[in-house]
Amino acid sequence: MKIGPKGQVVIPKEIRNITGVKENTEVIVSLNDDCIVIKKSKPATESYLTYYTATYSKKLKNNIDINKILDGEYDRDFLH
Numbered sequence: 001m002k003i004g005p006k007g008q009v010v011i012p013k014e015i016r017n018i019t020g021v022k023e024n025t026e027v028i029v030s031l032n033d034d035c036i037v038i039k040k041s042k043p044a045t046e047s048y049l050t051y052y053t054a055t056y057s058k059k060l061k062n063n064i065d066i067n068k069i070l071d072g073e074y075d076r077d078f079l080h
Contacts, residue, residue, distance in 0.1 A: 011038070 003009055011021060019040065021027070026041045042050075 001009060001012075016022070021040060028039045028041050030037045030039070
């Protein structure tokens with residue numbers, strides 16, 4: 001893999017498919033020792049829900065997995 005003239009890299013298709021990264025996906029680029037790390041940024045909704053449930057989890061009757069909610073894996077009846 002090479003870096004292009006504007007600092008661009010092409011993420012291999014197999015890695016894009018596994019991670020769900022598509023065109024216009026927002027990412028965060030950071031350094032970890034001498035490694036460049038590229039991560040998908042969390043949608044604002046996910047960050048808010050994660051904060052909310054962590055803050056108020058003691059008041060919840062059921063343990064709720066926010067990622068499952070966001071992925072549509074819970075029945076609507078379960079959440080009401």
